[in-house]
Amino acid sequence: MDLRIFTEPQQGATYDTLLSVAKATEELGFDAFFRSDHYLRMGGGDGLPGPTDAWITLAGLARETSRIRLGTLMTAGTFRLPGVLAIQVAQVDQMSGGRVELGLGAGWFEEEHTAYGIxxxxxxFARLEEQLAxxxxxWSTDTGKTFDHDGTYYQLSGSPALPKPxxxxxxxxxxxxxxxxTPRLAGxxxxxFNMPFAxxxxxERQFGRVREAAESAGRAAGDLVYSNALVACVGKDDAEVARRAAVIGRDVAELKANGLAGSPAEVVDKIGRYAEIGSRRIYFQILDLDDLDQLELIAHEVGGQLS
Structure with a gap:
């Protein structure tokens, strides 16, 4: 089971905070550091110091880390033209030495578009399908050849299809x-394929749909990795779990029902249930980015039991 760290910087985080989390992610043996792609805080609070751009952040981290994989859950298709996005991601992959992964979604949070004129x-969704194509x-066009796309929403003609990742x-x-x-595009x-907060x-139902879609597309269902993203609130005892839940403004019972919360043993047990249905990768959504002690606890007490 791969264990990854997933952050939500739009809730309020500087690049230096994200760098601290990414370095801890690497030093503690996690597989990857991922971040959301949002420009506006969700829920209460002022969101200070303001948003950071996902791919600018990952470009910086690409040069300041050496092992962990880096990516997005999910880049909003509404934020960038697909040709520009292909260039950005390929360049960051080069900067990282080949450690980048692109999560791409349709975009959904209308308020952030209104706030920043996007x-x-x-x-x-129809645009997302063209963006993926x-x-x-x-990226798959042979070097020296050109790429064309004549779609409903995007047209590319004679593109050199550079740079390559x-x-x-x-x-x-x-x-x-x-x-x-969604299963059709994933297939x-x-x-x-990542199932968030489920x-x-x-x-299990959604993984089954994706497996069927992959086979309908002429692929083996096992060609895909199946993963889950879940909020984390892990403590060595009930008091620590309650304290961490209070910091992120969540109820312990709700977190245990819907996330990865409780003692390391409880979290290991729940991850085991996801593994039984075919999940091979877990993204721990970390909402308190100043609490690096929680990352250490997860790495040693959860990861240690799953390795």
């Missing part, structure tokens, strides 16, 4: 709860 089109098409195949992640279109384009039962 268009919020109605046909987001373009980004993966640009450092990896021969840069992993693409697709995720979500949709019962039809065609994804190297990993029960074991809902994850």
């Amino acid at each position: 268009p919020f089109p109605k046909e987001k 373009i980004v993966t098409g640009l 450092a990896q021969a195949k840069l992993p693409v992640l697709i995720g979500g709860h949709g019962a039809k279109r 065609r384009y994804a190297d990993e 029960s074991v039962e809902d994850s």
Whole structure:
């Protein structure tokens, strides 16, 4: 089971804070550091010091880490043109020595678009399908050849399809709860399917849909990695769990029902249930980015039992 750290910097974090978390992620033996791609805080509070851009952040971290993989859950398709995104991600992959993964979604948070003057089109999912075709098409075009795309929303003509990522195949992640279109896109384009904030039962149903979609697309269902993202609130005892839950403004019982919360033994048991349905990668959503002690506890007491 791969264990990864997933952050939500739009809630209020500087680059230096993210760097501290990423370095701890690497030093403690986690597999990867991922971040969301949002420009506006969700819920109460002032969101200070303000948002950080996902790919600028990852470019910095690419030069300041050496082992962990780096990526997004999920880059919003509404934020960037697909050709520009392909260039950005390929460059960051080069900067990292081939450690980047692209999670790409349609975009959904209308308020952040309004706040920063970003268009919020109605046909987001149809655009996402074209974006996936373009980004993966640009990267897979042989060097010296050109790439064209004549779509409903995007047109590319005679693109040199450069730069290329450092990896021969840069992993693409697709995720979500949709019962039809999401599995279809994942079955065609994804190297990993991520089910965010979902029960074991809902994850099992969605993994099944994705497996069927992959086979319908002419792929083996096992070609994809299946993963889950869940909020983390882990403590060595009940008092520590309660304290950490209070800091992030959540109820302990709710966290235990819907996330990875409680003692290390409780968390290991719950991860085991996800493993039984085929999940091979867990993203711990860390909401208190100043609490590096929790990362150490997860690494030693949870990761130690799963290794």
